[in-house]
Structure formats: structure tokens, C-alpha cells
Amino acid sequence: MNNKLYGKLIFELSHPGRRAYSLPKNRFGHYELSEDMRRSEDAMLPECDEMTVVRHYTNHSENNFGVDNGFYPLGSCTMKYNPTINEEIAALPSFCNLHPLQPEETVQGALEVEYRLQQALASLTGMSDFTLNPCAGAHGELTGLMIIRSYHESRGDMKRTKVIVPDSAHGTNPASAAVCGCEVIEVTSTADGLVDLDNLKELIKENGPEIAAMMMTNPNTLGLFERQIPEISRVVHECGGLMYYDGANLNPMLGAVRPADMGFDVMHVNLHKTFSTPHGGGGPGDGPVGVIKGLEEFLPKPHVVYHSDTSTYSILHNPAEEAGDYNLEANYIGAFLGNFLVIIRALAYILSLGREHIKMVGPLATLNANYIKESLKDDYELPIEGLCKHEFVFDGLRDKSTGVTTMDVAKRLLDYGYHAPTIYFPLLFHEAMMIEPTENESKDTIDRFIDVMHIISKEAMEKPELVKNAPHNTPIGRVDDVLAARHPIVTYRQLMAES
Ligand SMILES: *Cc1c(COP(=O)(O)O)cnc(C)c1O
Numbered sequence: 205m206n207n208k209l210y211g212k213l214i215f216e217l218s219h220p221g222r223r224a225y226s227l228p229k230n231r232f233g234h235y236e237l238s239e240d241m242r243r244s245e246d247a248m249l250p251e252c253d254e255m256t257v258v259r260h261y262t263n264h265s266e267n268n269f270g271v272d273n274g275f276y277p278l279g280s281c282t283m284k285y286n287p288t289i290n291e292e293i294a295a296l297p298s299f300c301n302l303h304p305l306q307p308e309e310t311v312q313g314a315l316e317v318e319y320r321l322q323q324a325l326a327s328l329t330g331m332s333d334f335t336l337n338p339c340a341g342a343h344g345e346l347t348g349l350m351i352i353r354s355y356h357e358s359r360g361d362m363k364r365t366k367v368i369v370p371d372s373a374h375g376t377n378p379a380s381a382a383v384c385g386c387e388v389i390e391v392t393s394t395a396d397g398l399v400d401l402d403n404l405k406e407l408i409k410e411n412g413p414e415i416a417a418m419m420m421t422n423p424n425t426l427g428l429f430e431r432q433i434p435e436i437s438r439v440v441h442e443c444g445g446l447m448y449y450d451g452a453n454l455n456p457m458l459g460a461v462r463p464a465d466m467g468f469d470v471m472h473v474n475l476h477k478t479f480s481t482p483h484g485g486g487g488p489g490d491g492p493v494g495v496i497k498g499l500e501e502f503l504p505k506p507h508v509v510y511h512s513d514t515s516t517y518s519i520l521h522n523p524a525e526e527a528g529d530y531n532l533e534a535n536y537i538g539a540f541l542g543n544f545l546v547i548i549r550a551l552a553y554i555l556s557l558g559r560e561h562i563k564m565v566g567p568l569a570t571l572n573a574n575y576i577k578e579s580l581k582d583d584y585e586l587p588i589e590g591l592c593k594h595e596f597v598f599d600g601l602r603d604k605s606t607g608v609t610t611m612d613v614a615k616r617l618l619d620y621g622y623h624a625p626t627i628y629f630p631l632l633f634h635e636a637m638m639i640e641p642t643e644n645e646s647k648d649t650i651d652r653f654i655d656v657m658h659i660i661s662k663e664a665m666e667k668p669e670l671v672k673n674a675p676h677n678t679p680i681g682r683v684d685d686v687l688a689a690r691h692p693i694v695t696y697r698q699l700m701a702e703s
Pocket of ligand 1: 341
């Protein structure tokens, strides 16, 4: 796997008793851990010298692919540039060395960061207030739906348990609704990829008094702006439901349209997509949730507030916590005040762009996506013509006779040094290939990507086997995805047991 270490795993290089560290002599005496806190047997850890450990980690980092070493057009994920200055600010010792249980008067600066981000997000989205507590987009969806449920219950309306979700939605939308105990009703899309208003009206006619909310993202997962959004919001509100905005696709809307003006009542944003926190590989992220005026009381606590009379910040705690009940599961949506270093990066990003430049994000992301789409649509099948926003979806190669699939194209792109686009999502097309370039890429980078996509299309016609057997230049060739998902081997102990 790791060629520079003689093709061996770190476990295979292990020698009993070999050390990569030396500790100073223990001057503090011996402390005996109680039996119930001790392992029953030693952990199985590799024992190697220091150089081998350093090479092990460095080689791993070089096998990784990130925005900082290549173009990463992974649709729906907004793999944009994370300016290095954000990292420097987030790494300041005065931020990193704080403890969440420190007295408020000693963390006024940190609370100001939280408060200012709440305010900045409110101003960018038209919401009234935000909580920064949820730690991911899906976590935000769940929080938002719980807010909506609390709102309905506070009015004594207990029957609203159904949530409308478009068939093009991101998988987390129906999943979050189900986790919140709601029933999901799917609204279909029209041939041009937008919510079918007639179908929506029928669903509302059948289920009106039971509808808690409709969840939508706009632009939707096909990168298309839902032009009927005012009418959609109107009919959902008319039946007593609320509009939930999945703000993971906020990037092209920054400074152009505010979700509140489209009729949305509750929403989340992904700080790790739109607001420049590195992501991929599972976190850490943050999924702040905003609500319009009138719903603020349903935001979870703890929550940072500002007192203009004394120019100080404080934390509103929830009543159970104030009574001394620190039961995390029952009383919080997330411990403390969200992923603080992610929050710092988001605020640094917003402030460094400023009011004027943040408005450029959406138009540039949109321009880049449309340029790629128009340049490649003779080679790749474009199921829905017309302008897109930040991303678009091809339905595989135009020439289907070669047998080369979207999976093959994605694998071949790795050979040319690109991260693959999102594939086989959304589920509306069989060979979906979802491309999102983001606003940061130069025309040169994008032109080179377009050239490579042309080359692969030509290869598919002339040498299809070359594409079908790709990748050829990566440390590992094609893996058995199904086996890897159904029967993952993730520890050396497991590997030993299997072989
Ligand atoms: C990424 C994404 C989500 C989920 O966000 P996570 O932080 O991965 O939980 C939800 N909806 C859309 C449209 C997304 O792209």
C-alpha cells in the first residue's frame, strides 16, 4: 500500500520493544488506575522507530487528495479554497487554549466571535437569529425540524407529522425527517428538473392539516433555480406548514438572494461548504440553523446574546442545565457552542471578503459551472438544457454505444490528477455526473479540465478498455466498492483474522 516503506503496512514493520519516543524520568510517583478503567489486554499497536513513524504519516498525507493539491469538482460538496489566513486565525493560542466551561467574563472575545457570526449569517440570509450549535448539515436539518415541531406543538397543533421532500433532494433531507419522527412525502420533479407544482398542490390537498413543513434546497441538486419558489412557499404556508431551506447550496446565492425573501422560515447553512472550512473525510464541520422573526424562542440553547447597555456578551443556558442537570442527550442539540474553530474560520472568511466581495462568490461560481457545461455538452449528455447555478448534472457520455460508464470516466479522471465529480447522484438520471467547480478556479485550470474531459470522451470511443480499466496511475486500482461497503476491513487485527 505504501511503496516508500517497502510496500509494507506499519504493523508489518513493527518489532517488539522498538520505540519512537523517550520520556523524561517520572518524578511524580506511581498512580494505579482502578481495575474497571484498565484494558484486559495490551492494545495491538505497531512498535517502530521514529523515522518509520514520520515516513508512515507523511506518505499517507501524500496519498491524500485535497483542494490544496488539485481541482476537486465534487458536486454538492462545494470544495472551495479555504484561505490560509483563516487557519492562522483559528490557530491563535488565545482561541485554541480556551475551555468551554471558563467563566463568561474571561471569554468575551470568543463570545463576540460567536455573536458576530450569528449576526452575519442572519444578514446574509434574511433570518432573524441563528444557533451555531449543530455540528453538520444533517445535524442542522434535524435541529430545524425539531424547531418546526416545537412551533406546531406550542400552538397545540399536534397532528403535523408529515414533511414534503422533492424527489431530487439530498439524501439527508428524508433521513433527517425520519429521524425527527416525521413521515416523508415525496413531491415529483417535472421534465425540466423543477418541483412539480401540480403534484405539490395535490399532496397538499390530501394532507394539508398534517403537513409540518416542506424541505427544499434552491438551487436544487441539479443546480437549477426553482423559479416557482414564491408560489411553492405560498401554498405550503396556506396549509399551515413551514418552509425549511437546506442551505448546503447557499454558495451561488451569497449576496444575491436571501432565503427569507424566498419564503423560507427555518434553514441551515454548512460552514464547511459555503464558509470555507476544509472538509471531506468526515469533518469537523458546523451546521448553524437560522429562523425568521417569531421563531427565535425555539432556537436551542446555549445561545450567545449581546447586552448593548454594558457592551458585554453572555450565554443563555437552558433551564435544565441551570438546574444543574448536565444530561447532554436530553438537553442539548450539541454540547456547548458548536465547533468553535470552524466558527472562527467562517467569520474570518466573511469579514475578509466584506460586503462587496462576498457578492462576487455566487456569480463567479455560476459562470464557471456554465462555462464547463457548455464546453462539454457535445461529448457528455446534458439532460436539461439552459442556465444552471453553481453546478450541473450530465447523464454520462453522449455516445452510449461504447459501454463506458460514468464510473469509468470518474476513475479515468484520477489518472489525470483530478478528483472525480459526484457520481450516480441525484437519482433522477442513470449515469449522473455532478460537476461543481466553485468560484476560486482560474480559467486556465478549468480549460485544462475541459481538455481532459474531451480526451476521456475520445478514449472512450477509440480505446474503451483503457477507460474501463482505469485508474492506471494510482497506488490502488479499482476496488470492489460493494465488498468494501458490505464487509469493510478496517483494522489490522481483522485483516490477520481474515487471512
Ligand atoms: C452536504 C449536503 C447536506 C448535508 O450536509 P452534511 O454536513 O454532510 O451533513 C445536505 N444537503 C445538501 C444539498 C448537501 O449538499
